[in-house]
Amino acid sequence: MSSVKRYNIRMAGIGGQGVVTASHILSNAVIISGGESSLVPFFGSEKRNAPVESYVRISNDRIYEIGEIVYPNVLMIFSAQVITLGKSYTMPFYTGLKKNGIIVINSKTPLKFSLDEQRELDENGARIYYLPATELANEVAKTELATNMAMVGAMAAIFGMPDMQSIEGSVRDRFIGKGIVVSGGTAALDSVIEKKFAKKQKLLEANMDTIKAAYQFAIDQGWAEEAKNLREKAVAV
Amino acid sequence: MSDPVAQAPQQKERVRKGDLQKVVTPEHMFFEAPRETQFITGSEAAREAIRRANVDIAISYPITPQSETMQQAGYLYDEGYIKDYYRGEEEIGVMAAIAGASRSGVRSLTATSGPGLIRGLEAISSWPGARVPAVLLDMCRVINTPLAIQPDNIEISFLLNTGLIVLHGENQQDFFDYPLIAFVVSEQVDVTLPVVVSVDGFFVTHARGHVSIPSADIKLPPRDGWKCAVPAMDNENPPARISRDAPIQKSNFISYHMHASWQQEVFAAVQRSARYLRKYLKGLVEIVNPDAEEMIVASGSAVSQSREAIRQSAELGRKVGLIKIKSLRPFPAQEIREACKNVKRILAPEFNQAGWLHKELCSTLYGYSNAVIQPGPRVFGGMTMPTEMILEWLEECRK
Numbered sequence: 001m002s003s004v005k006r007y008n009i010r011m012a013g014i015g016g017q018g019v020v021t022a023s024h025i026l027s028n029a030v031i032i033s034g035g036e037s038s039l040v041p042f043f044g045s046e047k048r049n050a051p052v053e054s055y056v057r058i059s060n061d062r063i064y065e066i067g068e069i070v071y072p073n074v075l076m077i078f079s080a081q082v083i084t085l086g087k088s089y090t091m092p093f094y095t096g097l098k099k100n101g102i103i104v105i106n107s108k109t110p111l112k113f114s115l116d117e118q119r120e121l122d123e124n125g126a127r128i129y130y131l132p133a134t135e136l137a138n139e140v141a142k143t144e145l146a147t148n149m150a151m152v153g154a155m156a157a158i159f160g161m162p163d164m165q166s167i168e169g170s171v172r173d174r175f176i177g178k179g180i181v182v183s184g185g186t187a188a189l190d191s192v193i194e195k196k197f198a199k200k201q202k203l204l205e206a207n208m209d210t211i212k213a214a215y216q217f218a219i220d221q222g223w224a225e226e227a228k229n230l231r232e233k234a235v236a237v
Numbered sequence: 238m239s240d241p242v243a244q245a246p247q248q249k250e251r252v253r254k255g256d257l258q259k260v261v262t263p264e265h266m267f268f269e270a271p272r273e274t275q276f277i278t279g280s281e282a283a284r285e286a287i288r289r290a291n292v293d294i295a296i297s298y299p300i301t302p303q304s305e306t307m308q309q310a311g312y313l314y315d316e317g318y319i320k321d322y323y324r325g326e327e328e329i330g331v332m333a334a335i336a337g338a339s340r341s342g343v344r345s346l347t348a349t350s351g352p353g354l355i356r357g358l359e360a361i362s363s364w365p366g367a368r369v370p371a372v373l374l375d376m377c378r379v380i381n382t383p384l385a386i387q388p389d390n391i392e393i394s395f396l397l398n399t400g401l402i403v404l405h406g407e408n409q410q411d412f413f414d415y416p417l418i419a420f421v422v423s424e425q426v427d428v429t430l431p432v433v434v435s436v437d438g439f440f441v442t443h444a445r446g447h448v449s450i451p452s453a454d455i456k457l458p459p460r461d462g463w464k465c466a467v468p469a470m471d472n473e474n475p476p477a478r479i480s481r482d483a484p485i486q487k488s489n490f491i492s493y494h495m496h497a498s499w500q501q502e503v504f505a506a507v508q509r510s511a512r513y514l515r516k517y518l519k520g521l522v523e524i525v526n527p528d529a530e531e532m533i534v535a536s537g538s539a540v541s542q543s544r545e546a547i548r549q550s551a552e553l554g555r556k557v558g559l560i561k562i563k564s565l566r567p568f569p570a571q572e573i574r575e576a577c578k579n580v581k582r583i584l585a586p587e588f589n590q591a592g593w594l595h596k597e598l599c600s601t602l603y604g605y606s607n608a609v610i611q612p613g614p615r616v617f618g619g620m621t622m623p624t625e626m627i628l629e630w631l632e633e634c635r636k
Contacts, residue, residue, distance in 0.1 A: 027445070031276055040444040064544035066408070066440040067388075067621020 007058040008069045012088050013078025016048035018148030023054035026152050029170035030058050033162040038063050051087045073098040076151055077105040092117055100125040104154055106133040129223050140213045141206040149207045153214030157224045171207050176200050253317030258456040263421045267517055270451035279441035282413040282448045284309035290420050291456045293343035294321040298331045300353040301386045302438035303376045307348050328353045332360030336369050342462020345371040350438055351378030354392050364431040365400030365503045368467045370423040371431045372416055376438040379619050387619020388437035390537060391589035400503040402432040402510050403566040405536040409446035412436050418517040428510045429466035437538040437588060511567040521569035522560050524576055529558030532580045534598055536562040539586040546627035574605040582634050583610045586627055590617050
């Protein structure tokens, strides 16, 4: 049996940041590029600033299991508040992270962890990358609502997939194409951002530009190269 | 004064899209019609099933995680795939209304989740005895305190001894196939019973999966209200008869003998449905690695987790088998006894605290297998079951 390569990603952020949307875009892009992926969102009362998690599985083989990912090998933290204010369903935020896991945190500067947290992260060989996703979104798309796009872009660089064309197809599906069933709160935010960009085409371009900027940022920081070397090793599932 | 009715503007004749669909046999719908694969959520898969099910009336009351599916059903009503649709006041009202709708001879659909199911249970458990063909989609959710909306499936245990037919779907594909099959089986003359199609909420309803579906141009044949174990309510001759059979409504005035035979007939009808379910579901169970010494027996989402666990186990060089139970009522006792006769260890992973499947397995296999039946693993409160947990339990029971 050929070995199965697998990314089990836990995304954590706060309501309104587009965590669930990011998981849809990443997962759908993997499908468009010919891979296998599944996702499940997790949130309580739908309101801005409340904790949100979403889980994405990516594989080169059929994915059977479903539900939240208890033992991820990748964490995407969309807001530092997940860690600093404990706005999370998972405390501490790295609970269950497999050995040598990848953590991408949306923060311009490194966060200070407690001694215990730092020790556990070190013992587990966790690699932490700090991405200024909100700054990139403000700079490129002129709105922090594109923070989630920056997170997707950096992940694509670190994973070495999905390709940019598939990501664009996925973003198009989400905002222009056949549409994905969204909840009431998300639909409300959609209409806010659609008003901001008079034409949906402009919205698509702003999102893609943010994704590409974050992608390039991750390449420039050497994260993609480092992850590529590690990918040669079997991924623990 | 002129007649206001005569003055009303002529409503433009609206074409119901359902009227443009071609009626096909269940066999064609399930086995022959060309299918294409879509990557959609469980709620969307259910919507596509309802679109092709020739539903006359849908009634429901919102509750998470069911709401998204019945919101989709609302769109189908708007497009003209469902003839009538309304939101009830609450679940007892909804479930009572479904009984009334079905008794009048039309194809009836409802859906609910966890607490809504329990609220409607008084009416629901009266359906089988009233011989009401209908389909209830049940998206499982925690019912006990502490409150949660996640897919703990303890509510299924409340359905098992009511005389309902209960199917438990594993994934989005099942949530497309099972509701269509449910309508067909529910309305067989020698069955004439309500069918519940349960899935674990969120994991199936709100997540996307590959679903292979036939064209939207076809639909199931309509319900024939007269092809029924008991006739449809006579609405032509007022006052409509409230009951189909007077003695049944007379409470303690009915003879115990009459009551006993009525109950026995309901449960016999559940057993008779197995013939149709075996055909349309392609078996009440699916068995993976039938020659394995260790067998995981599961239903619902636990099956998906088990598939991945046995794949990982194979990578470690151990062959583990799996029995997916598709139908909980009728329970596939015969199939499970046959599949487990030489098995040494059985694991029953469940998404609930009660272990209703474990109890079912113990009573089914008593005297038929020497296997040790492990009471777990179990997860509570709607948490998913990590495959690591299944592997640990396997490891533990080998000691």
